[in-house]
Amino acid sequence: MGCALHDAFGRQVTYLRLSLTDRCDLRCVYCMQEAMQFLPRRELLSLEEMDRLASAFIARGVRKLRITGGEPLVRKGVIGLFQSLSRHLRSGALDELTLTTNGTQLARHAEALAACGVRRVNVSLDTLDPVRFRALTRRGDLAVVLAGIAAAKAAGLRVKLNAVALRGSTEAEIFDLLGFAAREGHDLSLIETMPLGDTGEDRTAQYLPLDVLRAQIASRLTLRPSAHRSGGPARYAEVQETGQRIGFITPMTEHFCATCNRVRVSCTGMLYPCLGHEGATDLRAALRGSEADAGLQRAIDAGLAAKPAGHESRLMHSAHRRWRGICRRWEGRRDGADWDFNGLRPRGARGLYRFGRAGDCGLADAGDHLAMGAGAADYPGRV
Numbered sequence: 405m406g407c408a409l410h411d412a413f414g415r416q417v418t419y420l421r422l423s424l425t426d427r428c429d430l431r432c433v434y435c436m437q438e439a440m441q442f443l444p445r446r447e448l449l450s451l452e453e454m455d456r457l458a459s460a461f462i463a464r465g466v467r468k469l470r471i472t473g474g475e476p477l478v479r480k481g482v483i484g485l486f487q488s489l490s491r492h493l494r495s496g497a498l499d500e501l502t503l504t505t506n507g508t509q510l511a512r513h514a515e516a517l518a519a520c521g522v523r524r525v526n527v528s529l530d531t532l533d534p535v536r537f538r539a540l541t542r543r544g545d546l547a548v549v550l551a552g553i554a555a556a557k558a559a560g561l562r563v564k565l566n567a568v569a570l571r572g573s574t575e576a577e578i579f580d581l582l583g584f585a586a587r588e589g590h591d592l593s594l595i596e597t598m599p600l601g602d603t604g605e606d607r608t609a610q611y612l613p614l615d616v617l618r619a620q621i622a623s624r625l626t627l628r629p630s631a632h633r634s635g636g637p638a639r640y641a642e643v644q645e646t647g648q649r650i651g652f653i654t655p656m657t658e659h660f661c662a663t664c665n666r667v668r669v670s671c672t673g674m675l676y677p678c679l680g681h682e683g684a685t686d687l688r689a690a691l692r693g694s695e696a697d698a699g700l701q702r703a704i705d706a707g708l709a710a711k712p713a714g715h716e717s718r719l720m721h722s723a724h725r726r727w728r729g730i731c732r733r734w735e736g737r738r739d740g741a742d743w744d745f746n747g748l749r750p751r752g753a754r755g756l757y758r759f760g761r762a763g764d765c766g767l768a769d770a771g772d773h774l775a776m777g778a779g780a781a782d783y784p785g786r787v
């Protein structure tokens with residue numbers, strides 16, 4: 405192994421999330437606009453470039469690789485990439501190769517993924533009501549996703565369901581979702597919805613804080629705190645009656661910066677060292693600039709050196725409380741560009757806030773969708 409990837413604060417990076425594409429066959433109301441303009445294909449890394457890039461990280465000590473998107477399974481040739489990357493599992497260089505998916509293509513790919521050494525898969529499932537599913541995804545067929553989840557289980561993949569908490573919908577269905585997960589033996593994580601990108605929807609109507617759901621669950625079931633950690637941002641509780649685990653992912657109010665071991669690379673090859681900061685390093689130029697990896701490794705080091713100590717959870721929390729106001733203003737801005745808090749800005753804060761779209765940045769898993777703040781340096785007057 406080459407020299408391990410340490411940031412300026414001594415944290416070792418062992419987890420890479422790699423976005424294969426910004427494209428998707430669904431248009432979830434909290435994620436994308438109905439009429440999406442996707443990136444021109446030439447902007448995306450080729451699958452060979454993705455392999456080379458992931459391998460460069462693995463050579464530097466990355467032990468867990470999560471493939472995500474957009475929807476990773478809509479990318480042509482995706483199984484070939486998994487097959488190729490599985491050599492790192494066989495060699496022992498990688499502990500885990502996994503993915504986050506909407507499940508629409510799982511039925512046809514589950515067995516091939518399992519054959520590539522994938523053991524676990526995160527599947528997004530916000531509702532078990534077919535009509536609501538179509539409305540939330542603006543086009544999806546619930547039966548197809550449920551068949552995908554069943555195929556994953558049949559192929560021996562462990563499934564974690566991710567449900568974005570949405571006002572009205574999740575409150576009405578939380579016990580159905582819990583029951584489904586318990587019956588099928590799947591874990592379930594609930595995620596607070598975040599104002600990522602421009603979805604063309606009224607986000608104020610969508611937002612549902614997780615403490616509301618937690619209280620709702622606790623009104624009927626006994627929730628015990630769980631020490632379980634998945635290496636991600638979820639806090640777990642165990643349901644005494646069923647023994648199942650529920651993950652609560654509250655990206656606005658909590659962070660785990662001190663132990664952060666992860667970085668993200670977008671489908672265009674931008675390295676994002678921290679979710680709470682929009683700073684990124686271009687790896688594509690280095691990849692395309694030379695067939696040797698020396699330049700690429702230098703670019704990775706430069707990206708890592710920019711990994712900040714952490715992001716401002718208290719600032720985020722403050723922003724969280726101002727959600728409604730932000731969203732109202734957000735609705736006035738359709739370009740997804742920098743967002744000025746104006747009067748809503750936390751006391752002492754300067755600069756702009758930018759909210760990106762999850763798929764753009766490969767910020768693609770539970771809790772990884774976040775407000776990308778302009779950075780601690782821009783907020784000297786901590787709130």
Ligand SMILES: C[S@@+](CC[C@H](N)C(=O)[O-])C[C@H]1O[C@@H](n2cnc3c(N)ncnc32)[C@H](O)[C@@H]1O
Nearest residue numbers: 434435473474475505506528566597598762768
């Ligand atoms: C961006 S998707 C990419 C992978 C795949 N297409 C999927 O849906 O699982 C990854 C995760 O981000 C979540 N997500 C997307 N937009 C979000 C938002 N605005 N707030 C919270 N979670 C979001 C999705 O529910 C999904 O679990």
Ligand code: SF4
Nearest residue numbers: 428430432435474506
């Ligand atoms: S959340 Fe996933 S499935 Fe839904 S639109 Fe975004 S990328 Fe597609």
